[in-house]
Amino acid sequence: MQRIILYLIFMTGALSAKAQVQGQVIKVLTYNIHHAENMNGKLDIQGIATVILATNPDLVALQEVDSATLRIGKSDILRELADATGMYIYFGKAMDFDGGGYGNGVLSRYPIQSAYTLALPSKGKEGEPRSAAIVTVQLPGDSLLRFASAHLDHTEDPADRLSQVQLILQQLHRSPVPLVIAGDFNALPPSKEIVQLKAHFTDATEKLGPTWPSDKPTQKLDYILLSGKGRWHVSTAAVVEETIASDHRPVIAELMLK
Template sequence: MPVQLKAQHATKERKIVRVLTLNILHGATTKGDFDLDVISDVINNTKPDLVALQEVDYKTKRAKNFDLTTELAQRTGMTSYFAKAMDYDGGAYGEGVLSKWPILSAKNIPLPHQPTSEPRAAAEITIAISPGDTIRFIGTHLDHLKDNRDRMMQVQAINQKLIPGDYPSILAGDLNDTPGSEPIEILESKWSAAYQETTLEPTFPSDDPKGKIDYIMYTPKKAWKVLESKTICDEIASDHCGYLVVLELLP
């Protein structure tokens, strides 16, 4: 008598990555009361897998000698990496990244700037989001001056240093320029931006957002699908809105 075997249908789990970028105003808050719990609440309520933090202090006097990246990692249950851009106020200042996954490798990428300008950096980490699926995550903060010469050098350096890469990649941060500007267009020649031109999702200032200067981008385009994007505007936590993008890593 033939034996009927029950068919087994294996359903592959979707690889979803929730990415948040947030300028944390060196922990000061817009009230100036240095409240890291307000900032960590924004992160925890958003439930991100990866976070890019800008304006991050490491043991400076103004930040009460706290290592802000580590403090926020502890408050959110994530792993962390800090990339120093410059010495500042008895400590350091730069970029931080948080990850719910263990960090496999990390690199501080100094970005070019004019001698009189503030140094900038990019924090690059690699993580495995599932067995066999390694990605790169890069957090950065570009120059803020009206003159875009530093930003132009910095976006060109990002493209040259990070493209092409060994893994699907996500770039997040405060890029200090608006959609359609020359620096953003240079980045978008190599990276796909998550925002739609019809809905730019302004991120600054947080109490009345008028302009988009915070971004999440990804490459290669065929590796990712944007499922959702939105701003998180807490006018106390920061003068910037957080920007959340939910991505799916495609097979």
């Protein structure tokens, strides 16, 4: 956790730049948590909670979340994270799995006004059902923000990912309220999938390096995207150098909603 402490010092150094822009400060974390199985092959929900508590986000997009599956001893990962952090939660199930559910999760410091799960198309033989968990939260001052946690197809063939991107664009990019969509998109920055998304969203993580695998990352797969051009200022963004809690590194951005 020493590297997380160094990260916090880095984020504190951004205060002077943040003061130059007026608006609502929102800190967003995205994290593929590998059903809370750490790099030592052990179930460690507390390890994920420690990362969240150390980075202190307002909104968290989680991918590969198990709910009451046998492989995690019927635990409820999101409920345990809520107990540890005091945050509101929403689980967007992508599929039934191992006696429970598997999908994406959202944690929020803000009250969740509404929520739904968007099923993403999956036709490839080697793929699996994927989804986006989408919530509308109430910010201080009663303004609203939409926040989505998405996990796109992982196979080498990009066909399903491209279909999933098209549905996301149809459903979300013209949101009447500001929107943040974050997650594991399983695609590199030059890919068609990411290029299409960035034609409509601002990439808060554009300058960041690789996020997977967590011990020695070589590929950037995790992103935080913003909809509502002219509404956002990216104060800081970083890949958190956490190497044990999951096979992905978490990504965090401090944003200003103007």
